[in-house]
Amino acid sequence: MTTQTDLKPARRPPVGPLLGRVARLPKAAQAGLLALGVGVAVWLPNGIYSGVAMDMLCWALFAVSVDLLLGYTGLLSFGHAAFWGTAAYSTALLAVHAHVVFPIAVLAGAGASAVLALPIGYLAVRRTGIYFAMVTLAFAQMVYYVANEWRSVTGGENGLQGVPRELFGLDLSDTYYLYYAALPIAAAGLFAAWRIVNSPFGRVLVSIRDNPARTRALGYSVRRYKITAFVLSAFLAGLGGGLFAIAHGFVSLDTVHWTTSGEAVIVVVLGGIGTLWGGVIGSVLLVWLEDRLSVAGFTLVGLITGSIFVVVVLAFRRGIWGTVRALFHRERDGRR
Amino acid sequence: MVDFIRFTVNGLVGGSFYALLALGLAVIFGMLRVVNFAHGAFYMLGAFGAYLFVNEFGLDFWLALAVVPVALGLVGIVIERAFVHRLTRLDPLYNFLLTFGLTLILQDVVKARYTVSSVTIPPPYPLAADANLGLFHFPAYRVFVFVFAVAVCAGVWWLLARTRIGMVVRASTERPELTRAFGIDVSRWVTPVFGFGIGLAALSGVLAAPTRAISPLMGADLIIVVFAVVVIGGLGSIFGSVLAGFAIGLVQAWGEAYAPAIVSQVLVFLVMAGVLLWRPSGLFGREEQMA
Numbered sequence: 035m036t037t038q039t040d041l042k043p044a045r046r047p048p049v050g051p052l053l054g055r056v057a058r059l060p061k062a063a064q065a066g067l068l069a070l071g072v073g074v075a076v077w078l079p080n081g082i083y084s085g086v087a088m089d090m091l092c093w094a095l096f097a098v099s100v101d102l103l104l105g106y107t108g109l110l111s112f113g114h115a116a117f118w119g120t121a122a123y124s125t126a127l128l129a130v131h132a133h134v135v136f137p138i139a140v141l142a143g144a145g146a147s148a149v150l151a152l153p154i155g156y157l158a159v160r161r162t163g164i165y166f167a168m169v170t171l172a173f174a175q176m177v178y179y180v181a182n183e184w185r186s187v188t189g190g191e192n193g194l195q196g197v198p199r200e201l202f203g204l205d206l207s208d209t210y211y212l213y214y215a216a217l218p219i220a221a222a223g224l225f226a227a228w229r230i231v232n233s234p235f236g237r238v239l240v241s242i243r244d245n246p247a248r249t250r251a252l253g254y255s256v257r258r259y260k261i262t263a264f265v266l267s268a269f270l271a272g273l274g275g276g277l278f279a280i281a282h283g284f285v286s287l288d289t290v291h292w293t294t295s296g297e298a299v300i301v302v303v304l305g306g307i308g309t310l311w312g313g314v315i316g317s318v319l320l321v322w323l324e325d326r327l328s329v330a331g332f333t334l335v336g337l338i339t340g341s342i343f344v345v346v347v348l349a350f351r352r353g354i355w356g357t358v359r360a361l362f363h364r365e366r367d368g369r370r
Numbered sequence: 371m372v373d374f375i376r377f378t379v380n381g382l383v384g385g386s387f388y389a390l391l392a393l394g395l396a397v398i399f400g401m402l403r404v405v406n407f408a409h410g411a412f413y414m415l416g417a418f419g420a421y422l423f424v425n426e427f428g429l430d431f432w433l434a435l436a437v438v439p440v441a442l443g444l445v446g447i448v449i450e451r452a453f454v455h456r457l458t459r460l461d462p463l464y465n466f467l468l469t470f471g472l473t474l475i476l477q478d479v480v481k482a483r484y485t486v487s488s489v490t491i492p493p494p495y496p497l498a499a500d501a502n503l504g505l506f507h508f509p510a511y512r513v514f515v516f517v518f519a520v521a522v523c524a525g526v527w528w529l530l531a532r533t534r535i536g537m538v539v540r541a542s543t544e545r546p547e548l549t550r551a552f553g554i555d556v557s558r559w560v561t562p563v564f565g566f567g568i569g570l571a572a573l574s575g576v577l578a579a580p581t582r583a584i585s586p587l588m589g590a591d592l593i594i595v596v597f598a599v600v601v602i603g604g605l606g607s608i609f610g611s612v613l614a615g616f617a618i619g620l621v622q623a624w625g626e627a628y629a630p631a632i633v634s635q636v637l638v639f640l641v642m643a644g645v646l647l648w649r650p651s652g653l654f655g656r657e658e659q660m661a
């Protein structure tokens with residue numbers, strides 16, 4: 035640790051120590067991994083059941099949206115199911131009642147989530163740290179109650195069924211083809227996240243994460259940046275949620291439940307906080323694992339995901355991608 | 371008018387659970403800077419403990435009320451030593467995540483045994499009937515819940531205000547660095563206080579068992595409302611958390627009586643939104659450093 039960190043109060047460090055140092059891989063390794071990632075994404079539904087591949091795609095977007103806040107802005111949103119679920123319901127409603135083609139419905143659904151994120155973000159960023167997590171969790175629960183009670187629109191506990199997959203008369207009833215139709219949308223979402231993180235805007239977010247007071251002293255409106263990041267993140271989560279609704283053909287209350295919010299955080303921590311691609315890897319692993327478990331008839335998924343979470347938080351805080359990155363770099367970070 | 375008073379009493383009973391849970395959360399937070407997500411899980415375990423005592427062992431409910439909180443408090447101590455303790459030096463978010471993981475595990479362990487369907491137990495013997503409150507009749511056990519919860523809160527208040535351990539807890543809640551600087555070994559009290567907080571959660575669970583449907587998910591749904599309660603009251607303030615617990619109980623009961631279902635369920639979150647606008651650090655919380 036540098037002397038700078040020693041000056042900070044021991045009890046509540048303003049720096050999000052959830053986050054590792056930003057260590058970059060060599061250019062060649064980056065290009066290689068990118069090529070590998072694209073290759074796997076294109077090949078995926080040929081290797082595994084296409085419904086599972088589709089879920090991985092949706093969850094990857096969800097995880098990246100959470101990491102954008104947690105890893106790059108230092109805000110743990112424990113209520114992202116609100117945006118995932120709101121987009122899922124909005125997308126499904128558009129597809130069911132207005133027969134909107136699915137990419138437009140998904141975009142509109144994500145837009146609805148972004149609109150919802152504005153007031154929630156405005157209120158939530160008034161608190162930081164652990165309070166931010168509790169406030170987002172509480173607002174997400176409010177969305178859950180609304181979805182549960184507003185039966186005429188959401189179908190309540192029965193959910194919203196019969197969501198069509200429309201795209202100018204193309205037959206997408208086979209999820210295999212839907213995957214390839216959805217891949218460009220997901221890729222655009224992931225690319226957008228990558229661009230955000232590596233833009234000047236993203237640098238300001240990181241600086242807010244590391245030292246909010248100094249960032250404000252430099253003349254940036256910390257609050258406005260946080261709200262913007264929150265809304266962008268909700269939009270990305272919404273893209274995932276909308277695609278999820280189209281892929282499954284129905285939307286259940288699970289999409290807005292707090293366990294879904296928690297799972298999104300789990301995949302990010304598992305993959306590596308503040309790594310962006312780590313969340314993608316975490317999602318792929320968790321979706322795969324949950325599919326294996328359900329195929330095996332094992333219903334106590336929480337037992338497994340909870341255990342993974344406890345182990346990762348206790349002993350593997352860098353996550354998968356963070357560990358890979360550390361292999362390329364002699365870590366200067368004394369704390370492990 | 372009589373109806374209004376009945377709703378009010380109902381609200382105070384509902385608020386009793388919020389107050390007890392918020393009290394435990396606030397005590398733990400004060401000492402460890404840990405927001406314990408598993409608080410709801412221990413509330414649920416407390417309720418199942420009561421069910422176990424009454425329906426499966428055939429023992430008395432009052433025995434459960436005495437034994438289950440202590441037993442689960444000891445479990446809490448083990449969890450603090452085995453897990454929570456390792457993360458207290460890091461960002462508080464880690465322990466929030468850890469206790470979330472523990473919640474998922476505890477829930478599923480109970481689910482494995484009792485599935486997701488709910489069970490109930492009857493109100494215990496001398497309090498099974500309705501009590502005559504002058505204006506109307508009200509289940510005697512619920513009156514007991516309120517009186518008991520107020521007594522527990524008052525007892526904890528006495529502990530905090532009048533005893534040495536209470537002074538240490540309050541001091542380290544308000545000014546942790548300064549307390550250490552006075553040469554007080556705060557760490558000695560951390561584990562017992564965690565166990566005590568868990569015990570309070572279990573106590574509210576046992577207390578709730580005869581009045582509510584007992585199911586593996588009963589705790590998590592409740593704890594999220596309690597999170598809203600402590601944001602409203604200010605988690606740094608133990609008194610504020612308890613008061614906000616009773617207040618939210620009242621608001622919910624009145625909402626249920628006079629507003630459509632959808633409004634009454636989101637009311638607590640709307641109150642939280644209002645508090646965030648008006649006093650972001652909670653009604654009784656101290657100003658925290660804002661970014």
